Every structure is written in structure tokens, then in C-alpha cells.
Amino acid sequence: MSRIAYVNGRFVPKSEAVVHIEDRGYQFADAVYEVWALFDGKLADPEGHFARLERSLGELAIDMPMSRAALTAVLKETVRRNRIREGLVYLQVSRGVAKRDHAFPAPGTPPSVVVTVSRVDRVATEARAAKGVSVVTSPENRWGRCDIKTVGLLPNALAKQKAREVGAVEAWFVDELGLVTEGASSNAWIVDRDGVLRTRDTQANILRGVTRLSLIDVAREAGLKVEERPFTPDEARAAKEAFITGAGTLVLPVIAVDGKPVGDGAPGPVAMKLRRLYIERAKATAV
Numbered sequence: 001m002s003r004i005a006y007v008n009g010r011f012v013p014k015s016e017a018v019v020h021i022e023d024r025g026y027q028f029a030d031a032v033y034e035v036w037a038l039f040d041g042k043l044a045d046p047e048g049h050f051a052r053l054e055r056s057l058g059e060l061a062i063d064m065p066m067s068r069a070a071l072t073a074v075l076k077e078t079v080r081r082n083r084i085r086e087g088l089v090y091l092q093v094s095r096g097v098a099k100r101d102h103a104f105p106a107p108g109t110p111p112s113v114v115v116t117v118s119r120v121d122r123v124a125t126e127a128r129a130a131k132g133v134s135v136v137t138s139p140e141n142r143w144g145r146c147d148i149k150t151v152g153l154l155p156n157a158l159a160k161q162k163a164r165e166v167g168a169v170e171a172w173f174v175d176e177l178g179l180v181t182e183g184a185s186s187n188a189w190i191v192d193r194d195g196v197l198r199t200r201d202t203q204a205n206i207l208r209g210v211t212r213l214s215l216i217d218v219a220r221e222a223g224l225k226v227e228e229r230p231f232t233p234d235e236a237r238a239a240k241e242a243f244i245t246g247a248g249t250l251v252l253p254v255i256a257v258d259g260k261p262v263g264d265g266a267p268g269p270v271a272m273k274l275r276r277l278y279i280e281r282a283k284a285t286a287v
């Protein structure tokens with residue numbers, strides 16, 4: 001199995017793929033990233049991910065390293081060279097390499113661009129979805145700009161590790177009002193007692209998940225009511241269903257929060273149906 005990365009204009013074996021020690025992504029987490037689900041060799045939700053990439057870069061005043069068309073070609077060529085059909089595509093764009101100084105380097109410093117592809121075992125992930133997963137809660141302790149998809153993910157990594165240590169798959173951050181913001185690498189949802197889908201609004205300090213946005217459409221097209229309204233962990237446990245969304249998890253049923261069951265403790269019909277509908281749509285619109 002070949003494992004090829006794209007690094008600043010070159011396709012190289014992953015084992016030889018390196019970035020400079022004074023890359024600002026490494027020194028200051030001064031970098032943004034995107035992750036696309038890959039279905040049959042094609043990128044899911046292309047428009048949503050490119051739009052968010054451009055927005056994240058714009059918020060940090062980092063130049064788009066190349067046009068969307070050129071970037072798409074690089075992503076697809078990396079996929080092709082890795083011979084992966086089902087997986088995840090990771091793109092990172094940093095402010096580039098410069099002598100260590102907190103303030104920005106000289107204008108014209110080229111951004112660093114890295115692309116990698118990893119394989120996903122769809123049989124295993126479908127089996128996991130059919131069983132459902134547990135989440136644990138964690139106090140919200142991230143910076144105030146989680147809407148920008150930066151690689152500054154230390155609080156997310158620490159929360160995820162805590163989850164892993166107790167056999168949970170995700171950590172849900174809970175803010176000072178006792179409301180769930182989102183997961184460490186996913187958005188959080190419930191199907192409440194009235195059958196209404198609820199997920200945190202984007203006025204809150206959360207990432208505007210591309211899967212979240214597509215799923216709002218999918219759910220409404222399926223005749224479901226969706227409200228961008230927060231919920232507490234107690235409300236999640238009392239809900240009919242809960243689930244998470246993201247490029248990695250797609251739509252994944254949550255069956256327990258902090259060790260206590262959600263609803264009857266099994267994946268619910270709404271989450272499973274939305275998973276199927278989301279995947280169908282993502283496959284149909286992938287490029």
C-alpha cells in the first residue's frame with residue numbers, strides 16, 4: 001500500500017514528508033485545516049469545506065495558497081496516488097516558515113500546504129454506528145474563536161483522551177451555562193421528547209460543521225423539524241435520541257452520556273435514517 005503525502009508542491013512518501021521546524025503551524029498553531037470524507041474516491045460536501053477553508057484563512061489573514069480548482073486537483077491527485085477510495089482527506093495550510101516571532105512574517109511569505117489521505121473501513125464504521133457510541137462531558141475550556149478551524153486542538157485532544165480512557169468515543173464540551181457546545185471533533189445533536197432535532201446555534205463558540213449544515217437540509221427535506229437551540233447533558237439523556245456529526249463520524253448515534261443511557265440506550269431510528277440519507281446525498285454530490 002503506497003502512502004503518499006503532498007508537501008509544498010511535491011508528492012513524497014509519508015515517511016519522508018516533513019515540514020520545517022520554524023513552520024508557524026508547528027510553532028504557534030498558526031494554521032487551519034479541513035477534512036473531507038471520501039466516498040468512492042470523491043470528496044464529500046466539496047462546496048461547504050472549500051467555503052469554510054476560505055473563511056478560516058480569511059479570518060487569520062492567510063492567503064489561499066492556490067485557487068480552488070488547483071487545490072481540488074492537488075487533493076484528488078493525492079487521493080489517486082494513495083489508491084484510496086473510502087477514507088478521509090486532510091489538508092493543512094499554515095502561515096508558512098519564518099524566524100520565530102509572534103507577529104506575522106513579511107507579506108509574501110508562502111503558506112505551507114500539506115495533504116494526506118487515510119483509509120476508512122466502511123464495514124467497521126457501519127458496525128460501530130449500528131451499536132452506537134458513548135460520550136463523556138468535559139468543561140468548555142477552548143479559546144473564543146472555535147468557528148475558525150485552526151490546528152490549535154490541545155483542549156480537544158485532552159478531552160478526547162479523557163473520553164478514550166473510559167471507553168467513550170467522543171467528549172462533549174459543556175459551557176458555563178451548563179449547555180453542550182459541541183464535541184471535540186464533531187457537532188452534537190439530540191432528538192428531543194417532542195421529536196424535534198436540536199443542535200447548538202452558530203452564534204455560540206462552535207465550529208460550523210459542514211456535515212451539520214448538510215444534515216439540517218437533509219432532515220428538513222425528510223420532513224423533520226430542526227431547531228438550532230442548545231441542550232444540557234440531562235436533556236440529552238432524557239431525549240429520544242442523540243447523535244454526533246462530522247466528516248469522520250458522518251452521523252453517529254450516541255447511546256450514553258457520562259455512563260447513563262440516552263433514551264432506551266440503543267441507536268434510534270431517526271439517527272440511523274439520517275445517517276443513510278446523509279451518506280446517499282454525500283455520495284451523489286461528491287466530486
Ligand code: PDD
Nearest residue numbers: 035184185186187207209210211246247
Ligand atoms: N473535525 N466540531 C469540531 C470541533 C470539529 O473538529 C469537527 C470536525 C466538527 C464537524 O465538522 P465537519 O462536519 O465539517 O467535519 C465539529 C474533523 C473531522 C477533525 O478534526 O478531524
